[in-house]
Every structure is written in C-alpha cells, then in structure tokens.
Amino acid sequence: MDFTHEMHVDKPKILIVDDEEMNLNLLEAYLFNRGYELYMARDGEEALEKISNHLPDLILLDVRLPKIDGLEVCRQIKGNDKTRLIPVILITALDQLEDKIMGIDAGAEEYMLKPINKLELLATVIRWIKVKRSNDHLESVENVIFSIARFIEKKDFYTQGHTDRVSAYAYNLGKKIYLQQEELDIIKKGGALHDVGKIGIPDAILSKPGRLTEEEYKIIKTHPVLGYEMCLPLKKTMGQIIPIIRNHHEKLDGSGYPDGLKGDQISVYTRIMAIADVFDALTTDRPYRPSMTIERAIRIMREESERGWWDKDLLEEFIKMREEKS
Ligand SMILES: [Fe+2]
Incomplete structure (x- = not known):
C-alpha cells in the first residue's frame, strides 16, 4: 500500500x-x-x-x-x-x-x-x-517506532528513564572517544531504540516482580531479534542503528545473545551500548534486587571485562568520564 x-x-x-x-x-x-x-x-x-x-x-x-x-x-x-x-x-x-x-x-x-x-x-x-x-515517509514511520519505544518504558515501572539514561551514557562515551557527530547520532538513536523489541514480550514477564524462571528468561531474550525484525524494513534510514538493536546483549567472548558474536564482529557502537545498558541496569532498582552503588557497579563491570565480556578500553573511558562529571 x-x-x-x-x-x-x-x-x-x-x-x-x-x-x-x-x-x-x-x-x-x-x-x-x-x-x-x-x-x-x-x-x-x-x-x-x-x-x-x-x-x-x-x-x-x-x-x-x-x-x-x-x-x-x-x-x-x-x-x-x-x-x-x-x-x-x-x-x-x-x-x-x-x-x-x-x-x-x-x-x-x-x-x-x-x-x-x-x-x-x-x-x-x-x-x-x-x-x-x-525519506519523509520513512522518517514518519521511524517516529512511530520511537513512540513505541517510549510507550514500552511507560508500561514497565522498573525501567523508567532507562532508555534516556542509556542513550545519554552512550552518547557521552562516544563523544569522549571523539566519534563524529554522525556517529553520535546513530548511538543516540540506538540508545533510544535498543529495547524496542520488548513490545513483543508479554507484560506479565516484562514487569514481573521477582526473579524470572528459565522459561521466562528465554522469552525476554528474544527482544533484540524482535526489535531487529521490527526495524529491518527501515534499513534505508536506520541502517547502522539496526545492528545495535540486535546485538546490544552480545559479549566480546561470544557468550552473549542472540548471535554469540565475538570480538571484532561487535561494532564499537554496540560495545558502547552494552556498557551503557549494563551500567544503568546495575545502578537502578530491578524487580529482583535494589540498585548498587556506582563503585560496586564499576567493580563488577571491571571483573566482567576481565572475564572477556566488555571492551576494557571503552569501560575505562566510561569510568573516567563518570569521574570527570562528578
Ligand atoms: Fe535489552
């Protein structure tokens, strides 16, 4: 049509x-x-x-x-x-x-x-x-997707403000490592949309108070692919954002999901997003645990990057950036 x-x-x-x-x-x-x-x-x-x-x-x-x-x-x-x-x-x-x-x-x-x-x-x-x-047409469809992303956040008490914070952390980290304005825009949009696939996850699971069962966790883990599929028809204007949506839960050692990507297969945008996302998750309340202090979150993330999950250099830049701000 x-x-x-x-x-x-x-x-x-x-x-x-x-x-x-x-x-x-x-x-x-x-x-x-x-x-x-x-x-x-x-x-x-x-x-x-x-x-x-x-x-x-x-x-x-x-x-x-x-x-x-x-x-x-x-x-x-x-x-x-x-x-x-x-x-x-x-x-x-x-x-x-x-x-x-x-x-x-x-x-x-x-x-x-x-x-x-x-x-x-x-x-x-x-x-x-x-x-x-x-392009105007695609842009208006893109705006609908942004609205959906904001709507999902409103539904889930525990993630209030999450996308804005992730977007801002990621943007500032990108700036800290001197990415170009165009790249920063990609990161900002990626931050706003990374969890848009959660629209396909039942509310009962999304905002369940308490720990998820293994089965429920499996369902939650489908959100990157759902978001990817949702945005794929817009690849003309969202080309570089789409991999961020799909791969923001990947880990450098290949133990992440959905594709088990390793090292260089994960773009710098996506690595930045992963750090911003995890940091925000650790430092805010979750249904199954209260928020951690920044110091504790950083300690955990450093351990995790030793284990091969996150990009060490980017994490250190992120920590420096946090220190400079406070
Ligand atoms: Fe996510």
Whole structure:
C-alpha cells in the first residue's frame, strides 16, 4: 500500500538561490507551472532564512553567493537535524569545477553545470523530490517506532528513564572517544531504540516482580531479534542503528545473545551500548534486587571485562568520564 500520495497533498516546495536575477528568472521559468511551489533567495543569508521558514523539499543552490557562500549554506543545511534530509543541488559554472569536490564534501547531493539544460534540470528535480518524499515517509514511520519505544518504558515501572539514561551514557562515551557527530547520532538513536523489541514480550514477564524462571528468561531474550525484525524494513534510514538493536546483549567472548558474536564482529557502537545498558541496569532498582552503588557497579563491570565480556578500553573511558562529571 502506498500512503505517500495521501500524506503529501501539498505541492513540493523548491527554493532557488542565485544572486543573478537572470539565472533566477531562468530557473523559475523552467520550473514554473509544473506543480511546484517556488521560492527565491538572492544571497546566503536570505536562503537560510527561507529554508527555516518554509522547509523546502529541494534546494537549487548557486555556489558563489554574496554574504554567506553556497558551500557554507550547504554545510549549515546538512548540519541541522531539521533540514539535513533536504536534497541540495549545487549549481556551478564550468570554470569553477573545484567547487564540485568542495560541494560534495559540504554534503550536497548533486551538482549541475551552468548553463542549465532545461530537461536535465527537470529530470534532476523530479528524481530528488521523489527521494525526499520517500525519506519523509520513512522518517514518519521511524517516529512511530520511537513512540513505541517510549510507550514500552511507560508500561514497565522498573525501567523508567532507562532508555534516556542509556542513550545519554552512550552518547557521552562516544563523544569522549571523539566519534563524529554522525556517529553520535546513530548511538543516540540506538540508545533510544535498543529495547524496542520488548513490545513483543508479554507484560506479565516484562514487569514481573521477582526473579524470572528459565522459561521466562528465554522469552525476554528474544527482544533484540524482535526489535531487529521490527526495524529491518527501515534499513534505508536506520541502517547502522539496526545492528545495535540486535546485538546490544552480545559479549566480546561470544557468550552473549542472540548471535554469540565475538570480538571484532561487535561494532564499537554496540560495545558502547552494552556498557551503557549494563551500567544503568546495575545502578537502578530491578524487580529482583535494589540498585548498587556506582563503585560496586564499576567493580563488577571491571571483573566482567576481565572475564572477556566488555571492551576494557571503552569501560575505562566510561569510568573516567563518570569521574570527570562528578
Ligand atoms: Fe535489552
């Protein structure tokens, strides 16, 4: 079933940015009367203002602009969570080909050469509007999954605030080891979603006061695969988050679940998540035991990393990070 059509009754919005009136008029004429809502900007500052006011679906961006140049505008678009999925087509003259490399580096989707060919422009615009709409669709499905993750937490008294804390621990640990912003975003989302598969675990088991039977524990242990299967159709936008969901209970010596992965088979994101998850579990109340002190939790986790469960270096960075904060 395709809901894309129903979801977007609005015309796609295109922002055209060029400092030369002639170019602006030309692009406008090419795109006029084709079902788009067109906006114009004549410099980088005006472009950024119109982007935040109108959230266009596509931006045609001249590279050489007064005030803020096109590359900087592009970097700002791509560095902002609200706008980073808007496709940016850079427009540059043949003698400014070095702009191409810098433009791709700034995160632009594509570049076009002046003089602009009308058919090429239309084909490019149609293609990127399609991509944008499909990403919008995926993003809204992604939001539903985030809501489900929050909902599960509300159901389970013992895990109140768990995902937020795990997400924050993991994010800060990632920052401490100098991961890039993009990687930190993956970790943050992974933290928010790691237990989303618990939606498939019966409430009676999920919030059972007291210890679980072996049978119940087996059922709980299916949650990483359930979460994985739930998010798999979104692999286009959630590609790197999905393995975190599946493997956050793996241990470096292969004794974890569900896949018994070992060492390098477990990504650094997932190792970080495991440390954050276990630390939060130990330092908060559980149905079968009260919370531990931070010192005791750290001692236990150090022993466990000696045993080969957790990444020793990451754990030490995590401990240092905790000490610096307190
Ligand atoms: Fe889990």
